[in-house]
Amino acid sequence: MSLPSVSALRGGPRPSFSIRQRRELDPMQALRRVLLPQQEPLFNPALSSTYRNVTCSASACDQLTGSDCSGTTCLYAVSYGDGSSTVGFLATDTFTLTSRNVFKNFIFGCGQNNQGLFGRAAGLIGLGRSRYSLTSQVASRLGNIFSYCLPSTSSSTGFLNVGKPLASAVRYTPLLTDSRAPAFYFIDLIGITVGGTKLPVGTRLELSPTVFQSVGTIIDSGTVITRLPPAAYSALRTAFRAAMTQYPLAPAASILDTCYDFRNSATLTYPVIKLLYTNLEVTLPATGxxxxxxxxxxxxxxxxxxxxxQIGIIGNVQQRTFEVTHDNIANRIGFSAGACS
Incomplete structure (x- = not known):
């Protein structure tokens, strides 16, 4: 299960980066002690005349969660929920988005020891609400709004857009905050329909919004599969399986326990699933x-x-082919269907 990636430019050749919304720092792989393969050449700080390691006495080091020191050089250490991790130097360099949008003294992590599920990307782009994410560092010039469209397959093309959304018809739901995870984007999921019917739980006619709201739900491009509260997932699985009895079941795959064998199916009919948010319904395509x-x-x-x-998560499978707009100025998240394939 891989993360979506984008291309960006940081003082040299155009590398590709995986997207993670939750993190407060943008780490990329440097030359020393790298344990992961990548498609592009490793970032070599010696070839950049504007690269600088951040010192331990700098405010950037003091303000970074999980920072440490090696002599006078500031170190960072970041661990992810999937077990991946990166350790290295906190650094600054010139970051170029376009010829008109060049950001000097851009703070990022120069990874020395990277392990886990990074694919073959050169690094990670942090899109969270924290001080040193990419979006926070460019907000003063471009505005604190960004959007992306994650393609349905690895051979298709999506985009990451910093600034106003590209789509003209965007429908919004409120963007929430939660003190348990202030860098995350919380969204008010209040229900799910399967085949036009709102999910029940037990003997209830409908799934109560409090099933979701009592724990909260984040939207995260760095998580692949959507995670629901146990009662909500049980209701979804029951309703979905009841509508799919014409297809033979296949073995479970890791956390995915409802799988089918479609080898002998010339056509596929499945129940439409809608995610219900405050003021918004999102109809999932087959890829979602x-x-x-x-x-x-x-x-x-x-x-x-x-x-x-546990907090619920709207993963990237359910975001694919939508332009998903994070408007941190108006505190809202928007969806526009069919923005990429």
Whole structure:
């Protein structure tokens, strides 16, 4: 299960970066002690006349969560929920988005020891609400608004746009904050429909919004599969399986426990799934409903959290082909369908 990636330019050749919304820093792989393969040449600080390591006495080091020191040089250490991690030097350099948008003294992490699920990307772009994410550092010039469209396949093309959304018809729902995770983007998920029917739980006619609202839901491009509260996922799975009895079940795949074998199916009919937010309904295309491992193993792209106290997550499968706009000025998140394929 891979992360979406984009191309960007930082004082040299155009590398590709995976997108993570949650992090407060943009780490990229440098030459020393790198444990992960990547497609582009490794970033070599010695070839950049504007590269500088941040000192331990600098305010940037003091303000970064998880910073440490090696002599007078500031170090960072970041761990992700999927077990990936990166450790290296906190640094500054000139960051170029376009010829007109050049940012001097851009703060980022120059990774020396990177491990985990980074794919072959040169690094990660942080899009969170924290001080040193890419979007926060360019907000003074470009505005604190960004949008992206994640393509449905690795061979298709999406985009990351900093500034006003590209789509003209964008529908919005409020962007929420939560003191448990202030750098995250919380969204008010209040219900789900399957085949036009709102999900029930137990003997209730409808799934109460409090099932979602009591723990909160974040939207995150760095998580692949959407995670729901156990009661909500159980109701979704039951309703979906009841509508898919004409297809043979396939073995489960990791956290995906509702999978089908479509090898002998010339056509596919499935129940439409809608995610219901405050003031907004999002109808998922097939690419937002299924996670394809092979034609013999196509799985419902949702999973349940292990307990009812865990925060829900809208993962990137359910965001694919939408332009998803994060408007941190008006505190809202918008969706525009069919922005990429």
């Amino acid at each position: 409903v299924f996670y394809v491992i092979s034609s013999a193993q196509v799985c419902l792209a949702f999973a349940g959290n292990s307990d009812s106290s």
